[in-house]
Amino acid sequence: MKYTKILILALLLPTAIFAQGSQITQDISVKLNSVGYADISFSAKLNAREWQGWMSMYGNAQHVLKRDLKHDYSTIHMENFAMNRNDADREYTVEFSAHGASTYLGDNRWEFDIESDARVTELADGRYQLTHSESQQGGGVFNQIWNIELPADATSAEVGTGELGQDVIRYELPTEPSGGAGLLWPGAGTAGVGLAMLLIGFTRKSKSDPVTINVEPQPQIQPPAEGEAVVVEQAAEKVVERTE
Amino acid sequence: MNKNILITVGAILLLAGGAMVGLSLSSADEGGELTLQIEHKPAIMSTSYKVHANQELDNGRYWAAKVLLTNDGPGSITDLKVSYRIPNFVEWDNPRPYPRVLPGQKVVDLYYPRFPAKLSDKRTDSTEQIEIRITYNSAGEEREELRKVSFDLLGRNSLVYTTMDSDEIINITDAYENTELVASFVTPDDPVIKYFTQQIQQKVMGGMSFDASSNPEEAARFIKAVFDYQVAAGMVYANTLGLPVQQGNSFTTVQQVRMPREVLVGEAGLCIELSTLFASVAMSAGLRPVIFLTAGHAWPGIKMDNGSIIAYEATAIGGPALGGVGSFEQAMNAGYENQQIWFQGGGQKVGGPSITILDIAELHSAGIRPPELADDPHLTQRLQDKIALLTSGASQPEPKKTTRKASSGGGGSSGGGSAPAPRPSVPAGFAAYQHPSGAYRMAHPSNWAAMTAPLPQMPSLASVIALNPNGFGPAAEVYMFPGVGTSDGALDNIAYAIENFGGYLEAGPTGNTRIKGANYQTYEGQTVLPAGVIQWRGFFRQVSGGTVGVIISAPAGSMGTYNTVLSQIADTFVVQ
Numbered sequence: 101m102k103y104t105k106i107l108i109l110a111l112l113l114p115t116a117i118f119a120q121g122s123q124i125t126q127d128i129s130v131k132l133n134s135v136g137y138a139d140i141s142f143s144a145k146l147n148a149r150e151w152q153g154w155m156s157m158y159g160n161a162q163h164v165l166k167r168d169l170k171h172d173y174s175t176i177h178m179e180n181f182a183m184n185r186n187d188a189d190r191e192y193t194v195e196f197s198a199h200g201a202s203t204y205l206g207d208n209r210w211e212f213d214i215e216s217d218a219r220v221t222e223l224a225d226g227r228y229q230l231t232h233s234e235s236q237q238g239g240g241v242f243n244q245i246w247n248i249e250l251p252a253d254a255t256s257a258e259v260g261t262g263e264l265g266q267d268v269i270r271y272e273l274p275t276e277p278s279g280g281a282g283l284l285w286p287g288a289g290t291a292g293v294g295l296a297m298l299l300i301g302f303t304r305k306s307k308s309d310p311v312t313i314n315v316e317p318q319p320q321i322q323p324p325a326e327g328e329a330v331v332v333e334q335a336a337e338k339v340v341e342r343t344e
Numbered sequence: 345m346n347k348n349i350l351i352t353v354g355a356i357l358l359l360a361g362g363a364m365v366g367l368s369l370s371s372a373d374e375g376g377e378l379t380l381q382i383e384h385k386p387a388i389m390s391t392s393y394k395v396h397a398n399q400e401l402d403n404g405r406y407w408a409a410k411v412l413l414t415n416d417g418p419g420s421i422t423d424l425k426v427s428y429r430i431p432n433f434v435e436w437d438n439p440r441p442y443p444r445v446l447p448g449q450k451v452v453d454l455y456y457p458r459f460p461a462k463l464s465d466k467r468t469d470s471t472e473q474i475e476i477r478i479t480y481n482s483a484g485e486e487r488e489e490l491r492k493v494s495f496d497l498l499g500r501n502s503l504v505y506t507t508m509d510s511d512e513i514i515n516i517t518d519a520y521e522n523t524e525l526v527a528s529f530v531t532p533d534d535p536v537i538k539y540f541t542q543q544i545q546q547k548v549m550g551g552m553s554f555d556a557s558s559n560p561e562e563a564a565r566f567i568k569a570v571f572d573y574q575v576a577a578g579m580v581y582a583n584t585l586g587l588p589v590q591q592g593n594s595f596t597t598v599q600q601v602r603m604p605r606e607v608l609v610g611e612a613g614l615c616i617e618l619s620t621l622f623a624s625v626a627m628s629a630g631l632r633p634v635i636f637l638t639a640g641h642a643w644p645g646i647k648m649d650n651g652s653i654i655a656y657e658a659t660a661i662g663g664p665a666l667g668g669v670g671s672f673e674q675a676m677n678a679g680y681e682n683q684q685i686w687f688q689g690g691g692q693k694v695g696g697p698s699i700t701i702l703d704i705a706e707l708h709s710a711g712i713r714p715p716e717l718a719d720d721p722h723l724t725q726r727l728q729d730k731i732a733l734l735t736s737g738a739s740q741p742e743p744k745k746t747t748r749k750a751s752s753g754g755g756g757s758s759g760g761g762s763a764p765a766p767r768p769s770v771p772a773g774f775a776a777y778q779h780p781s782g783a784y785r786m787a788h789p790s791n792w793a794a795m796t797a798p799l800p801q802m803p804s805l806a807s808v809i810a811l812n813p814n815g816f817g818p819a820a821e822v823y824m825f826p827g828v829g830t831s832d833g834a835l836d837n838i839a840y841a842i843e844n845f846g847g848y849l850e851a852g853p854t855g856n857t858r859i860k861g862a863n864y865q866t867y868e869g870q871t872v873l874p875a876g877v878i879q880w881r882g883f884f885r886q887v888s889g890g891t892v893g894v895i896i897s898a899p900a901g902s903m904g905t906y907n908t909v910l911s912q913i914a915d916t917f918v919v920q
Binding site: 122134135136137148149152153164167171172173174175176177199200204205206207264275276277284286287288289290291292293294295296297298299300301302304 | 347348350351353354355356357358359360361362363364365366367399400403404405407410412420441442443444445446447448449450451452454508512514843846847848872
């Protein structure tokens, strides 16, 4: 099991922009999909001073931000990086896909690592909110609010502890084949039995199926007398039970 | 059985069986296609072998290899297992299982090798291989792949400052991204270092009080004991430059750094080696060492319980061919000055741009730990002989002397154990200034302007003495905070006021100092304003009814130029 704590993104805010008493809040959205990757988007609105600090480090250098993210979050594979900033309102949004964010444990069970000292609230089925605050060297406080959305058909979600003692969200998701693959030999066996029964059924008589035997008429030995009632057995059918 | 029933049941079974076979065939996995992408560190330092085994450290960034496994096929891959080994060093590890990799899924697998402790004996660099074995099942077929990548396994004395791809390096931080690994060269648990520390405490210091981390005098006495031993032992400073080396796509500086025990017995060291030696001994003595690092220099210090740092210049031991041996006072003064320059962002004046301050205890606690070092009776015996030789004629411990506190102001040009020389109230070329309320007085260069309450928006700013009253330049500011009972509270007031000017303030306490007999808490910091960055030192004290503070400042990069005159101004400040 690898340790994939992707939930600390303070890096995106250089320490230098935190002044005494400042509070910066970063909103992060995480949408997990059915093959274990997460679409992550985080955004913040900064005041003038903070914006100046952020711009000096990352605002005009998306490549540095992407490089630093890849470097510091090397336990995931990052794709589809994009950054948008709104200079007028001093807001930025960064998006990327994080492959390997959630780990498949087998038996339809998945596990997603979360920040261990965050406060976790279950908002609804499959939706969690994490809040995490961290004091910065400059004296400010950095708040992060995470909204985590599990795949739509995830069930049995719960917060637990991972193999390395880290906090995790575990959930179940139909991942294993639905069972069709396991029907090959039982199906073949069943069909074989059915085929055998058919063959036997077509080739043998059953006791409920009467067998007709034609009997030759007996020759008349003595002609009946005139006026005498005569029973003439012209032909007779004999029912013979199958003695199979 | 009735024939019809037989035929009917047989037909049903045949149909059902056929349906099951059909369903099975329709859902049968077509199999996955596995593609691999492998990254690896171009070099691994033997001394930091524990770091590379720690997958929790710094968000797992110290992996040795990273494999991206992608299923590009239409079906699943099952029973995927990945394992690694480094022949001659690390056996195949337990394969990490991935029960199923769905079509389109990517899996990231990381390798954290658990090197044996014997790696700390590795003296030379070598090229080794990481072997990667991947087994999996695709459409019922068992498959196996074996890959190999080469890397440099460095000897225990090689310190590589970055493993970042040279194409990615854009600044000094990148070029020194491995700097925290210096902490793995600090070896407080080395039996040789432990022995040495005990000898220092017993035979040189004559005992060490438990409060050294809160008592600056006792901490300074410890530093002095180490320094005196090094000088007496004939230890010298021996400078060498790091060698630029190409490793994979990295072009980095590799420096040869001996382990502290080797420096101690070898009696010669670089600045970084003397720093790691001191840090090892200090930590072994229960203190909290730090190492200041610039791109070209390093010096150690002790972090006190109140957060202040007592730094000293370990290279002041000098050497006969280096202009002689410096005094302890010079070592302390130089350390203090370096520290001041560092905090003022002037690291380039001390070897190169500032990189970081390493808090060794914090880094060890985080997982950047030193290698296991076995006792070496030969080294211990040599050390024992040396200490016996040095202490045989003068076994009396050094008398407990008061040394200059590292946080004392005034540029640290002199002092040492002696009390600061009295300064004239109004130095030559200075003019006297007194606040109209009579609350305080001070002196300033005659050609500087003195202004009282110059900013109505900032009522706490009582006076400003500036070289350039209409612009950006060196200045001394006096603040008065009625009703504010702490220096931190006063500083917060300034910070809020600065925010209203569109700027912000970064500051930290550095200790205490005395001005005209009064004790002041000292701070260092910088103020970032739209017009530029100002670096400053502040002196605060509580007075009747509030707090008073003096801040001496200069535009970033010019503090060195104005430091002397600004310190002179601060030294004349008297609250009446």
